[in-house]
Amino acid sequence: MTTERRIIMLGTAATALLLVSGWLWLSRGPAGDPYAGCRQSVVSGGMDSFGTDFTLTNQDSQRVSYADVFTKPSLLYFGYTFCPDVCPMDSARNAEAADLLAGQGKDVQTVFITVDPKRDTPEALRDFTGLFSDSMIGLTGSEQEIADVNRGWRNYYRAQDADGDDYYLVDHMTNTFLILPGDTGTVEFFGRDIAPADMARRTACFVDAA
Template structure:
């Protein structure tokens, strides 16, 4: 199969995943009383059903737990460094929202967990995250570890590597999650949310924490 056909098929599947994810993420009210005035996203089972404990490898090679990662409000994204367009754009948007919040005196961080652990070594993750923010954290791990953490955030992904084990696309959902200290997921943001609006909504949660 040609690279062009692979890219077209990958884009179609990814679009279907994004549509399905968008529908799924608006089925029911999340209903967290602590942040009711801030929450805009609705999700089946409530936002409390998202997240899991984990131990992964940080982009500096250190093994870290969820408790060690989520020490401040965090914008969590699942993607991969070989992604041709979506992941770089989403990472840039998240980094811009981080900058806007820090200019307001709000301490936040951005995190990307790979959906392509075979190619995304800690060194590769660091090269990628440094393109967007020197404070962005990249996390990788074994196939089993990555599968478990994606399951915890109900994130679909699939590598299209049946015919080529080196150059392939990975279908994945593209939501960004707001995770508070204590590994508490309270909100999600779709790809259509601009950085200014993301910063405003995240700022609401941070203000409500204080």
């Protein structure tokens, strides 16, 4: 083997090694992020900027904390029970995604936090969540508690109730957040145009990587 050919072969091997190393680094993401290969959303401040501790009231009138609620992978949605279309459709989609994951042996729960605490009593939440899943968790609280938890997930909402009409609507964002238990927290969010199967597939990636 000539010296020139040996140099070419060594150079090719070194290039291949660099490419493989680069792929491995990218697949792990910055600082060894185990979920980089699953994540598609990009947000200012990173996913660590979503979330906050809280104490709210669930659909059974029990006071529960963040740690009480997020004991397993969870799909979190902010909405309200009087919502005429978007919230029911998104809640049904989230419940279907959780059912698809259950069929794969993955235990993922759905959580619904109201943006309308004036009307969304625990009883109203229980009736609403029961339409979609026997295990969907509904959460309400005081106006300040709800404002604080929405702020924690950077979720905009505004009630159109200035004229005193009891049948007001509430403007709000429609993202669904994927939260993993423990110190991991929020790892992804999904827009409302995602299909149940795609949500289940992308969620499964995070669950498997955990």
